Amino acid sequence: MKNILRELRSQRGWTQADLATHLMVSRQTVNAVETGRYEPSLSLAFAIAALFALPIEQIFQNHRPMPRFAADAKTR
């Protein structure tokens, strides 16, 4: 899963440690999420989205193929 966390953080002039402080996680966690080595839990993803005031899907881009029934529902 790709994300634009690094860009969002850079726009605000924050370091990884600053972002980690806001999210109350370790700097290691921020680094792992930014580099895509770790996919955050739903609650952490919500916290990130709320912090940057953006919808989750704008921050995290899911490249996993959608289930067939969901894709069908969208075309209807």
Next chain:
Amino acid sequence: MEDLPHDPLVPTYQPTRIYPLPVRAILFSLWAYLCTLIMAAVAPRYLAAGGVREFVLLLPLLTLLLVVCVTYWVYRASDEYIRHRILRCAAVTGVILAFSTLGYFCLERLGYPPLSMIVVNLYGWSVFTVLMLWVLYRAR
């Protein structure tokens, strides 16, 4: 750093900074475990059969419990990624231990002396502690 107002919708996490305290706690509990294990190993040679010897022989169980409690405490105090890393440490320790014991089993077949389970236990906990300390060091 820009100061942000508190948003009640943002989930609050437990403080997750890895202070030196957990590292000290892990080292101290492992040290206590090793001491009691050595005491239990030499007790039959120096202590007469009785209540005191039995107590000394069972003491490593208590310190092992301490090691497990400290590990669990560190796990609970960590954030999700560090927890993920700690679980990975446990899995890696299991794999290392499995291959090591299998390797030594083959050596035993070739004539090496049988290995005490205490040595296996010591080896396993030492590997796990080293991996845990590495995770905590990286997460500082």
